[in-house]
Amino acid sequence: MGLVIIFSLVTLLALYGVIRSLREKNILGLLFGLGTAAVFGWFTIMTVLHHGYPVAH
Structure with missing residues (x-):
């Protein structure tokens, strides 16, 4: 989740x-x-699509 915030x-x-x-x-x-x-x-969009938001375990 932190990676998405930083990329955003x-x-x-x-x-x-x-x-x-x-x-x-x-x-x-x-x-x-x-x-x-x-x-x-692009990194932000792909990270959200791949890992979900919030992070799904």
């Missing part, structure tokens, strides 16, 4: 970074933010 927080912070880099017209920051949001968002 990283995804949310990456999305915040994407929005902020769009406002500041920072292309490199936008690319890294989108990449981070895509990778960690």
Whole structure:
């Protein structure tokens, strides 16, 4: 369960970074933010689907 929370927080912070880099017209920051949001968002979704939320024993 802790892994899902950490992945979710990283995804949310990456999305915040994407929005902020769009406002500041920072292309490199936008690319890294989108990449981070895509990778960690995928990890979040797959971890929830595979392990369940809350963790099923």
